[in-house]
Amino acid sequence: MGHHHHGHSHTHDDLKGRNLLISILLNIAITISQVIGGIISGSLALLSDALHNFSDVLSLIISYIATLLGKRKASSHKTFGYKRAEIMAAFVNAATLVVVAVILMIEAVERLLEPQEIESNLVIWLSLIGIAANGFSVLLLKKNSEENMNMKSAYLHLLTDMMASVAVLIGGLLMKFFQLYWVDALLTMAIGVYLIYMGYDLLKESTKVLMLFTPKSIVVKEIVESICTIEPVKNVHHVHIWQLNEEEIHLEAHIDFKEDIKLSEFDAILEQIEEHVYHKHGINHVNIQPEFDKCDSKNVIVQD
Structure with a gap:
């Protein structure tokens, strides 16, 4: 067996953790203020935004715990350590996005059937606070979200919540100046649709990793054909390619x-294979079983 392993900076992880912690505290404050404001004003959009913010708090806590777990070392009982913790966090957070969206849409339909007068001034001020706080959190997590599925899930929760606050602000202004109280429920419905749209893609991607599917950027046939060009390789079979986490493809x-x-000849060929699959396909862990004149299935993909 041979492998390449490229580590990542602990300082980078510490920064991720710090940014998540700041975002958690900000969202707790927003949630409490929006619940109180929603009850006083009677705004469903504000209460729905508070519910989404509460889901943000939970998702950020999950992401924070996953980040901490990801730092733990492997052991004889956990040979991969907790490298999958962040992928599981991404899956849970994506699933909660979709669940929250469905709840919001059900509430919106009920409110559309029975529109209620709403204290728009309070809605406007609280939505502005939500935009500012979530906007700051979004900026904190944006860079990490581009390279980490767990951070992306947390980032999406905050981004969609900032968008929701913008929608609530627009609704508050329309209610204040035009008395269009049904806009509150309509905007809640729009927020729900947007959450499902954003959550589904992340849910699909995290599920693929957990199910050990081949990463979509990798074509198994191309890898097999390129290895077969190396002398004296006769056949490549029993191929499995999977993604362990954000950094490792096996x-x-x-x-x-x-x-x-x-x-010694096999070691030299193995080194060629390692270099090729790493530079061409980003695969950094390689496990090869050499065979000669062995009677077994020569199918490329083998169902265990």
Whole structure:
């Protein structure tokens, strides 16, 4: 077995943790103020925004815990450590986005059938506070969200909540100047649709990783064909490629050789394979089983 392993900075992880902690505290403050404001004003959009903010708090806590777990070392009982913690956090957070969206849309339909007068001034001020606080949190997490699925899930929660606050502000202004109270429920419905749209893609991607699907950027046939060009490789079969977490992609395969080569020769070929799959496909962990004249299935993909 051979592998490349590229570590990541602990300072980078500490910064992620700090930014998440700041965002958690900000969202707790927003949630409390919006619940109180929503009850006083009678605004469903404000209460729905508070519910979404509460889901943000939970998702950010999950992301924070996953970040902490991801730092833990592997052991004899946990040979991969907690490297999957952040992927699981992304899955849970994406699922909660969709669940919250459905709840909001049900509430919106009920309010559309029975519109109520709303204290728009309070709605406007609280939505402005929500935009400012969530906007700051979004900026804190934006950079990390581009390279980490867990941070992306937290970022999406905050981004959609900032958008929701913008929608609530627009609704508050329309209610204040035009008495269009049904806008409150309509905007809540729009927020729900947007949450489902944003959450589904992340839910799908995190599910693929948890199910050990081959990353979409990798074509198994191309890898097999390129390895077969190396002498004296005869056949590549029993291929499995999966993503462990954001940093690690694993390749497992059996290679049938044309001749009974020495172990030192195999090591040289293995090094070629490692370099090729890393630079061409981003695969940084390689596990190859060498074979010669062995009677087993030569199918590229083998169902265990």
